[in-house]
Amino acid sequence: EIVMMQSPGTLSLSPGDRATLSCRPSQSVSISALAWYQQKPGQAPRLLIYGTSNRATGVPDRFTGSGSGTDFTLTISRLEPEDSAVYYCQQYGDSLTYTFGQGTKVEI
């Protein structure tokens, strides 16, 4: 099983700041098989980024995904109050099982 390690656990930032979230798989993951989700309290996760850098429908261009192998990043530029949430990375390249990171909480 590929273990997804996210850091930091919590980011406390101000509106207008840039947030940089890290995701490090325990094994190399194909760039086509890495996603990011946003989850707000009481809601289901929402797909933000798939295939490392492709924004899902309706996702603002403030959200940017990048990386490869065992080092992936989600960058949120120009933070807005509504970006307060927990962000999860997920690999879906190992079809034996899909795994998620433990999440990074972004507080604004």
Next chain:
Amino acid sequence: QMQLQESSPGLVRPSETLSLTCSVSVPGGSMNHYYWSWLRQTPGKGLEWIGHIFYSGTTNYNPSLKSRVSMSLDTSKNQFSLELVSVTASDSGVYFCASAYSHLSAFNRWGQGTRVTVS
């Protein structure tokens, strides 16, 4: 756009079977061509994929749960279901159904989730 809605079993007793159904509203009306998954979010393991089923009936389960899980699909009702046997308190959490375009795709649509308590 596609919508998913989980049933609400609420409370399940230890050692019994958890049964959930996801009702799907699909543009065009067909469940074909999608992979239908169950996931859960628990205090102990966070977000965890349980398994998926394709319209052909092909299933794939998380190895850690495989011995206790089964999934089925009823395309005539636009529903798919989960059974998890021999539940314990560690199976308590929020259960989500979700869809993906293929077995190598992200989960693009999710149900709102249903809370399950084993007690």
